[in-house]
Amino acid sequence: MFVRAYLRASTAEQDAARARTALDAFAAERGLRIAARYLENESGAKLHRPELFRLLVDCEPGDVLLVEQVDRLSRLTSSDWTKLRAEIDAKQVRIVALDLPTSWSLATPGDEFTARMLAAVNGMMLDVLAAVARKDYEDRRRRQSEGTARAKVAGLYKGRPENKARNSAIAKMLGDGRTWREVMAATGCSRNLLARIAREQRAAREVAERLQD
Structure with a gap:
């Protein structure tokens, strides 16, 4: 079993490696070694994320995909999340997220019955948190759009400055x-x-x- 960490930031201005310390500490506490880290600056609302799919290609059955939060993995629409879940399930990859305690035991080997039960519970919780992450994304986009519209009307909108x-x-x-x-x-x-x-x-x-x- 290999542990592969996925670190994502939404924009080029954000630090994709920000959560590395937290992920490293989580692995160290459980006597695990992170075999590889995959960093990318892409929106979680996009299914096309080269580093995420490179990680999945590299995975073998039973490997762990470690993320800080479920929303680092997905802010996808329901249909796109279904496609990503199908890819993850086909590879038999275990999703472990720091904000999903039910997933933590999947980072360590256990008996088959317990593993199947935990995987079922974890899968349900993943779907719930992925839906929450998408709603949060849509709410923030709506609020940003409303704020931008008000700023334009007031003549205050200048757009994002170039770095x-x-x-x-x-x-x-x-x-x-x-x-x-x-x-x-x-x-x-x-x-x-x-x-x-x-x-x-x-x-x-x-x-x-x-x-x-």
């Missing part, structure tokens, strides 16, 4: 020939942001080449 220092560092790393995975690991940026900066670089090179012709 120029970080974007400049990303552009330099790309210019130095670093791979996307290396850039994402070093800066914590999202794939979408990286793709945008790469496009801007290509466009700038094309303009420069035309000016030289």
